Amino acid sequence: MYNISGQLRLKTKSTNPMNDFEVVAPPDDAVSALKFSPAAVQQNYLIAGSWDSSVRCWEVEQTGKTLPRAIKTVGGCPVLDACWSDDGTKVFIAAENQVKIWDLLSDQTMQVAAHQAPVKTCHWIKGSKYACLMTGSWDKTIKFWDTRSSNPMLSLNLPERCYCADVDYPIAVVGTAGKNVVVYSLENTPTEFKRQEGLLKYQHRAIAVCRDKKQNPTGYAVGSIEGRVVLKYLNPLNPKDRLTFKCHRSAVSAASQDVYAINDMAFHPIHGTLVTVGSDGTFCFWDADACKRLKCSEKMNQSITKCSLNANGHIFAYALGYDWSKGYEYFSPTKKPQIFLRRCYEELNPRTA
């Protein structure tokens, strides 16, 4: 039952067991990128890039109502990532081997980056001395672009294809195939700081930079396809520099369990708590420092492919869709992707949750 004017509560519990606000007019294929607008923008805008080659933008009101504001299709190539510029006026769209900049005000797009293989991640870096776009690709390189020039400012090699990345100035982390993680320091100019191998025994799929109590980036969390998250601190105070926990698993019987991939993770900007979303169709809230699980959602009928927290940490967005975890055979065109919004400030507060 779709109510055009917005505030949407589905009558059937099957697709929305958590009773969250559904975003209107979602994409037609799985969401590959989900991002809220940065703090510089007054209202909350949400963009979603999708395998249907589109990037959509909604305005999210305080009541939970979503208004479709814009849509941009990028000619037949699936969008693998999208991100905002720091002032919230432009959106970068990574589609196939290129990244385009989409000026929301003028609705124009222009190519700003290119790789030899599809671009998997794009992040805007706003540093103290410079600002640039960081793109990671399956061509095993990570490039930094001043959007005014067609040549990259800097191109660094990765040990393997880029699978996930996150930026929180002055740290950038990239997870690659072959279970590598590369950490970059972004001060002055991006330089490789550290390579870490074998944090997890299985393919890395999601990565996020975490902050300490003073809001300084202090480490990162990596999620794998084996339902496991490891939190690694860069400058650990005690010799124990990492925390590992298992998640997104469901016990089938006393001695067997189904293990699902972690598709995305995000740290709460205020509380520092962690959200993971998995292939099993659940999202979980964690207080990583205390090794505690704060909340686990009901299992939904589709995997959750992406998630995002807005700038002030009040809204949690998650996208349902088939993530290909069981191959092509399990793709069902009748199961449409959906995006939900949830009020999460209290649930992610480690003291009250």
Added chain:
Amino acid sequence: MGRKKKKASKPWCWYCNREFDDEKILVQHQKAKHFKCHICHKKLYTGPGLSIHCMQVHKETVDKVPNSLPNRSNIEIEIFGMDGIPAEDLREHERQKNGGKSDSDDEEPAAKKKVEIPLTAPPPMMMPPNMMPPHMMGQYAQYGMMPHMAPMPPFLGPGGIPMMPTHMMPPRPLFPAAMAAATTSAAAAAHAVAAVAQQKPTFPAYSNATISAPPTTNNPNITAPTTSSASASGEAPKSQVVTSTSGVTSKIMHPPEDLSLEELKARRLPLKINSNNLAASSSNRSNNSTPNTSAVTAYSTGLTSATSTSSITTNAANAAATAAAISKAQEVATMAAVVQAQAQAQAQAHAQAQVQAQVQAQVQAQVAQAQAHAVAVQQQQQHQQQQQQQQQKQFEDLNRVVMLQRIQQAQAAAAAVSRPGATAAAAAVGMVKHLSQNTASM
């Protein structure tokens, strides 16, 4: 210091023998794994506490501690973290740890290796029960578990084998009599099985028998082999199966290829990176045609040799392309003409005519089949097999024909003069006409 100090070892769980860095974590583990109510998932603090809770709240009895070793499943004994562990078990644990360190040759740390041997739940791997005794004896002598053999029956007696039935049932025990006799040793033997699997096997022959699916080669992530095969045999399986150290089988819901899900999904799209598949398969086809033509020429030249038929078989078996079928058809057609000419030129008596008819029919059938092949490109292999069989039959017949003809040549040499050439020619023409009509109607 010469004297060995009894140092406080890392905290370990009495119920399942796992080791932990911290007692706090140990307590959390016990609460989550051993003192958790299976009905309402409430976490209690002790074993007796759990038993009382289930009785009072759910009116159900709990006779054994969940996820515990068979000899450690007594719910009456009150254990909290490291408190309450009987002194004998403490000593036993220390002994195992120290004894194991000397002959550890595995990647896993020695302590962990020791922990893995006695399992809470046996892995799904099954070993025929009659193999257990020799293992068990060897393993237990080695690890000093003998003293525990005696106390086991009383624990296992009332509840039977706690975990075993759930796992042994699917692969049904082959030797129920031996099973009954070896109830006490069964659980222990499962430990031995796991021990064998986890370490370098001391009885490689037996361990190979246990592990029905060898570790897959395409996916280095699998830590231990399991019976549910994750090897890429034919169809690519949709998930990986892993057996963890605690004996729990985990199935990872992810395709086993070492690619990200996005790469797998992108394969289905016409992106620039994936365009190499077609070239390879077409080159395969062209290669396959040449062996077949050579095989077919062998047909026409080596009519009598049995080896040629076998070589034909092998060559045809190798090829799978329609081009081959077409070229074969052409060759067969020319052969048929040749054969017919031979047959017609020497057709004399009824017996001869019958043989010729047979040959012609077979040849016609073969030509028809070959044409059908040329049309039906998809169903190559079955037709080819049939073709081979028929060709073989034909050759046997041809051989017979040739033999007969030779015999008759000798016979007809005497009677050759009386035959009018015209009738033979007319017969030949009639046959040709007949054949051409048949061919045209195909």
